[in-house]
Amino acid sequence: MPTNGLITPRLAEEMIGSRLQLRPIESLPLTECVGGTLREDISAERDQPPFDRVAMDGIAGDSDTWRRGQRRLKLQGIHAAGAPQVTLARKNYAIEVMTGAILPVGCDCVVPVEQIDIDDGYATLRPSAVLTPFHNVHRRASDARQGSLLLTCGAPLRAPEIAIAASAGKANLRVSRQPEVAVVSTGDELVEPGQPIADFQVRRSNAYAIVASLLQRGFRRVTDCHIRDDESELTQRLALLLHTHDILILSGGVSMGRRDFVPQVLKQLGVQEVFHRIAQRPGAPMWFGSGPTDQAVFGLPGNPVSTLTCLIRYVMPAIAASMGMTGDVSERVALATPVTVDSPRAYFLPVCVEHDESGRPSAIPRPTHGSGDLLSLAGTDGFVELPPGPNTYPQGFISTGYRW
Ligand code: AMP
Numbered sequence: 001m002p003t004n005g006l007i008t009p010r011l012a013e014e015m016i017g018s019r020l021q022l023r024p025i026e027s028l029p030l031t032e033c034v035g036g037t038l039r040e041d042i043s044a045e046r047d048q049p050p051f052d053r054v055a056m057d058g059i060a061g062d063s064d065t066w067r068r069g070q071r072r073l074k075l076q077g078i079h080a081a082g083a084p085q086v087t088l089a090r091k092n093y094a095i096e097v098m099t100g101a102i103l104p105v106g107c108d109c110v111v112p113v114e115q116i117d118i119d120d121g122y123a124t125l126r127p128s129a130v131l132t133p134f135h136n137v138h139r140r141a142s143d144a145r146q147g148s149l150l151l152t153c154g155a156p157l158r159a160p161e162i163a164i165a166a167s168a169g170k171a172n173l174r175v176s177r178q179p180e181v182a183v184v185s186t187g188d189e190l191v192e193p194g195q196p197i198a199d200f201q202v203r204r205s206n207a208y209a210i211v212a213s214l215l216q217r218g219f220r221r222v223t224d225c226h227i228r229d230d231e232s233e234l235t236q237r238l239a240l241l242l243h244t245h246d247i248l249i250l251s252g253g254v255s256m257g258r259r260d261f262v263p264q265v266l267k268q269l270g271v272q273e274v275f276h277r278i279a280q281r282p283g284a285p286m287w288f289g290s291g292p293t294d295q296a297v298f299g300l301p302g303n304p305v306s307t308l309t310c311l312i313r314y315v316m317p318a319i320a321a322s323m324g325m326t327g328d329v330s331e332r333v334a335l336a337t338p339v340t341v342d343s344p345r346a347y348f349l350p351v352c353v354e355h356d357e358s359g360r361p362s363a364i365p366r367p368t369h370g371s372g373d374l375l376s377l378a379g380t381d382g383f384v385e386l387p388p389g390p391n392t393y394p395q396g397f398i399s400t401g402y403r404w
């Protein structure tokens with residue numbers, strides 16, 4: 001529902017979500033899939049493990065014979081991982097086996113090297129040895145049967161999922177094609193780090209934050225540029241970027257100033273305004289539009305805390321959803337101390353998430369000196385979204401948290 005003529009964060013989120021299309025699919029080699037989103041189901045290539053797998057370095061033999069009292073065993077030979085299956089020649093023999101080897105025929109138990117004494121071609125079981133069937137054997141299909149579902153469409157591909165896909169024999173995976181993202185900072189006052197700077201100028205930091213956040217989330221097709229507050233330059237360069245990119249993330253130039261040309265230039269370029277301004281603090285001037293070929297165009301306010309907050313609250317979840325990613329982008333977290341919100345707008349409060357004595361996470365407020373105070377964000381974990389005030393939210397109040 002609109003609040004004081006402005007839309008709520010929830011409505012803004014929904015309006016963005018309804019405009020972003022699911023990304024197309026591409027097939028990539030496994031090593032290039034990390035950080036991506038799986039767009040197919042992955043099933044077990046074979047039983048997992050595919051054979052009764054020796055789980056310890058030691059000796060394998062017949063546990064029934066051992067339990068009947070045979071503790072001194074003639075060593076028949078050595079059987080390593082990767083070797084085809086061998087057969088125990090006699091029940092009172094044992095075979096030296098290595099972790100990962102297929103359990104020999106006639107053997108049903110492995111006793112680790114620490115529980116045997118070897119001398120003169122014989123192994124003697126120590127009293128501590130456990131002699132139950134299939135002890136130290138990772139049994140065939142005990143983890144998964146051939147054909148059973150291991151990973152589902154939408155899974156984020158991190159180290160375990162990549163390893164699981166590899167274990168299923170997949171050299172390539174169908175994943176969401178990465179979007180081409182243009183990060184654009186606007187402002188005559190902005191100067192690149194490393195360049196000389198005058199008193200009246202400001203370091204161009206927002207673009208670095210946005211690019212960092214994208215890279216951190218596995219989005220690698222990112223270009224970064226800076227455009228002056230000049231209407232014709234802005235028009236020319238944004239026109240070009242709209243041709244070459246799926247997503248534009250701009251910072252600055254969306255407020256009420258005479259040099260805030262971004263909304264009007266975008267509209268002239270055929271980008272349809274979906275909303276301008278949200279009932280929130282910081283970041284009220286946020287703009288969002290949809291380009292002629294469905295490009296998503298985010299106009300984030302330039303104040304650095306606003307830029308980052310809007311990026312994490314709206315842009316990143318929208319991109320994740322367009323990648324087909326399942327799972328939550330936010331978490332529920334309790335306030336560690338009471339917080340007063342004095343405005344009738346949703347309030348984004350930077351926090352550190354720490355664990356209380358009982359191990360429960362709680363959000364310790366780290367308020368800034370305003371939306372220009374980037375420095376207060378050092379060491380914070382993210383922010384919580386508090387409902388519109390005026391109100392005092394007590395310690396333990398559960399709100400939605402977003403991580404940087
Ligand atoms: P604007 O949204 O363009 O009115 O900018 C609001 C404030 O944010 C101004 O003080 C700008 O100098 C500052 N700002 C805008 N863009 C950046 C940027 N990329 N890095 C750091 N500060 C910025």
Ligand code: MG
Nearest residue numbers: 186187252253
């Ligand atoms: Mg500006």
